[in-house]
Amino acid sequence: MTAAGVPGRDGAPVPPAPGAALLELVAVMDRLRSPGGCPWDARQTHASLVPYALEEAYELAEAIEADDRAGVREELGDLLLQVVFHARVAQEDGDDPFDVDDVARDLVAKLVRRxxxxxxxxxAADDDEGLHVQWDALKKQEKQRASALDGVPLALGALARAQKLAGRAERAGLELPAPAGDTLGDRLLALVLEARRAGVDAEGELRRT
Known part of the structure; x- marks a missing residue:
């Protein structure tokens, strides 16, 4: 890795190697978590950090929807901090430790595999929908899922989860009849299915409204 400002053979500064700042981030997180660092950071666990990861993801979505370029850059950093923080916590596990390199290595392997x-x-499929079908099939085979609907997080909000399940079912060729009842839940689900057929993100539309 070459530090910024170090002159090259022609005398011009050589820019830092790609990823150099990520190494700095890992080093800062290690300092915060280590003895003599920040007491609050040292007390955190995977479970205690969950609300922050969710909050940062929503703040990033808000910045993107507001077309706030500076906000997107900042919120991406905050979300990246959560990844590095969790990886640093994971290093200390006595039974199954892993670090940020393990996380990145697994991600690279997954991206290549999928x-x-x-x-x-x-x-490749000719359109985005076909690519989604291929992606779902690869994930189902890789994770040995019994159903195309497996793996949709229970922690998703009800609207987003209904939308995700509808998309999974449709791509798997499952029939999705509109609910027959007239309860509020039936009508909400019917609206999600209507949005899906129209190619509209129901969650995003409701946030904008």
Whole structure:
């Protein structure tokens, strides 16, 4: 890694290697978490950090929807902090430790595995919906899921979860009849299905409204 400002052979400063700032972030997080660092950071666990990860994800979504470029940059950093923080906490696990390199290594392997049309000789679908179908099929095989609906997080809000389940079911070729009842829940689900058929993000539309 070459530090910023170090002159090259022609005398011009050589820019830092890509990812150099990420290494600095890992080092800062290690200092905060280590003895002599920040007492609050040292007390945190995976469970105690969950609300912050959710909050940062929503704040990033809000900045994107507001077309706030400075906000997007800041919130991406806050979300990245959560990844590095959790990875640092995980290093201390006595039974199954892992670190940020393990996280990144697993992610690289997953991206390569799930993009055979880029990294192997598989043929890509012609549209986004077809690519989603291929992605779902690869995940189902990889995770040995019994159903196309497995793996949708229970922690998702009800509207977002209904939308996610509807998309999974449709891509799997499952029929999705509108609810027959007239309760408020039936009508809400019917609206989610209507939005899905129209190609509209119901969660995003409701937030904007």
């Amino acid at each position: 993009h055979p049309h880029v990294f192997a000789d598989a043929r």
